[in-house]
Amino acid sequence: MTETRGTTILAVSRDGRVAMAGDGQVTMGNTILKSGARKIRRLHEDRVLAGFAGATADAMTLFEKFEGKLSEFRGNLRRAAVELAKEWRTDRVLRRLEAVMVVTDGRDLMLLSGNGDVVEPDDGVIGVGSGGPFALAAARAMLLHTDRPALEIARESLRIAAGICIYTNDNVVAEEITAP
Secondary structure (H helix, E strand, O other): OOOEEOOEEEEEEEOOEEEEEEOOOEEEOOEEEEOOOOOEEEEOOOOEEEEEEEOHHHHHHHHHHHHHHHHHOOOOHHHHHHHHHHHHHHOOOHHHOOEEEEEEOOOOEEEEEOOOOEEOOOOOEEEEEOOHHHHHHHHHHHHHHOOOOHHHHHHHHHHHHHOOOOOOOOOOEEEEEEOO
C-alpha cells in the first residue's frame, strides 16, 4: 500500500497560552486525498489539546487511548502521557501504530511516540509531520523577533510551512488553551 503522508502540527507556548495548529492536507503518494482534515482535538472536558501526525486510524485509536488515560489519572497530563507512551511501546497491537501526538493542557507541552518518547521542548515549541521542521523554524523566528501571541504565531507558521512543504496546505485549524 502507498504511504499516507501529509500532516503538519505545530504547538507554540507564549505568555501562559499554548496554541496548536494543524493543516488539513492528507495525501497518498503524489495525490491529495483530502484538504480539510481536522487533526487537532479537544479532550478531557476540553481541558487538553491533542494533535497527531501519521496514519489517521492509528491516531484515532491513540486519541481514544489517551482520553482513557486522562480519565484514569483525573486529568493529570504528565501521568497520562507517560502511561500511554509505556503502553504504546509495549503492547503488541499498539506498538504497530504509526503516528505521533502532541499534547498540552496549557501548562505542559509534550510530544508522544510509539518509541516510548515523552519529550518536552526546551523552548515551548513542537513541530511534527511532513512540514513540522518548516513550521518549527518559522515559529522560533517569530518568538524571537516579534511580540505576536501564540495563536497568531502558530497560524502564520503553518502558512509559511505550506509555502515550502508539498505535503502541507494552508487550510489551517488552530486552537488555543490556557493553563488551568
